[in-house]
Amino acid sequence: MRPPADAEILAPPFPRQAAWVNVATLRMDQQAGRPVLVEFWDFCRVNSLRTLPYLKGWHERYASDGLRVVGIHAAGFPPSEDPDAVRAAVARLGVAYPVLIDAELEAATAYGIQGWPSRYLWDGEGRLADFHVGEGGYQETERTIQALLGVEREPLAPVRPEDEPGVLLPPQSEDVPGPYSGPYEAGGVWAVLSGAGTVHADGREIAITHPGAYPLVEHDRHTRGELRLEVGDGVTCHAVCFTPGLA
Numbered sequence: 001m002r003p004p005a006d007a008e009i010l011a012p013p014f015p016r017q018a019a020w021v022n023v024a025t026l027r028m029d030q031q032a033g034r035p036v037l038v039e040f041w042d043f044c045r046v047n048s049l050r051t052l053p054y055l056k057g058w059h060e061r062y063a064s065d066g067l068r069v070v071g072i073h074a075a076g077f078p079p080s081e082d083p084d085a086v087r088a089a090v091a092r093l094g095v096a097y098p099v100l101i102d103a104e105l106e107a108a109t110a111y112g113i114q115g116w117p118s119r120y121l122w123d124g125e126g127r128l129a130d131f132h133v134g135e136g137g138y139q140e141t142e143r144t145i146q147a148l149l150g151v152e153r154e155p156l157a158p159v160r161p162e163d164e165p166g167v168l169l170p171p172q173s174e175d176v177p178g179p180y181s182g183p184y185e186a187g188g189v190w191a192v193l194s195g196a197g198t199v200h201a202d203g204r205e206i207a208i209t210h211p212g213a214y215p216l217v218e219h220d221r222h223t224r225g226e227l228r229l230e231v232g233d234g235v236t237c238h239a240v241c242f243t244p245g246l247a
Contacts, residue, residue: 008127010127011120011122011128013029015107018106018107019083020099021087021090021099021101022096026100031068031126032124032125033066034067035067035068035121035122035123035124035129035145037058037120038071038072038111038119038120038121039055039070039071039117039118039119040073040108040116040119041072041117042073042076043073043086043089043090043211044075044076044211045116045117046190047241047243048116049093049213050160050243051119054142054156054159055095056095058141059097061156062149062151065151068098069097069098070098071095071098071100072099072102073086073099074113076116077239079211085211089210092210114133118133121148135163136163138158162245162246169244169245169246169247170185170222170245171185172184172185172243172245175239175240175241175242177238178229178231178240179229179231180237181229182226184225184226187221187223187242187244187245188218188243189217189227190240190241190242191213191216191229191239191240192213192237192238192240192241193208193214194235195211195234195235196209196235197232197234198232198235199214199232200230200232201217201228202227213241216229
């Protein structure tokens with residue numbers, strides 16, 4: 001969404017002592033003259049994983065035009081508090097743009113984020129041009145990127161049917177602390193897992209090799225179901241999360 005027309009919201013500085021991945025360090029005040037897209041994310045949150053294809057696509061499409069994409073990793077679960085786990089996740093997920101490890105949540109506090117992911121697009125003078133909390137809003141963000149850069153292209157195609165602009169989605173079940181077995185309504189079911197071993201979801205065995213969010217059940221559309229989750233030795237389930245699906 002766009003910020004209020006009469007509001008001038010300026011980009012907070014990046015924490016000076018924070019560690020970075022894919023770059024030695026960055027300062028917001030050194031980005032003058034170019035738009036900067038900042039997204040707060042957590043590799044343990046499925047909503048963050050579902051927005052990654054768009055962030056990676058915008059980086060690939062517009063970096064040469066002047067766009068700077070920055071991921072700020074702000075942990076929301078114990079497994080994602082480990083900086084080494086963040087570095088491993090950045091490599092595993094193929095994130096090529098700079099990532100700030102917000103270990104002390106300094107940046108998250110400065111921005112006052114309201115959830116994961118939280119996306120902020122700053123113009124070349126460091127003023128907020130667009131922001132969005134959660135999934136969605138991809139075409140609006142990309143059109144604003146193009147306007148700031150002075151380019152015009154067909155936006156990225158939706159990654160999933162539920163990402164189509166204007167689609168109305170039934171509300172999915174609320175995320176719950178794990179492990180959880182029981183009823184739900186959603187397009188998909190995920191779990192935040194750490195350790196090493198296996199889990200069984202509705203009879204399907206899933207190998208756990210690293211901390212993160214794992215898909216347990218995926219439906220073609222919004223579905224009412226009953227999850228049967230068994231967590232094996234050596235694995236910890238921190239939460240069970242639900243993603244939307246078309247009606």
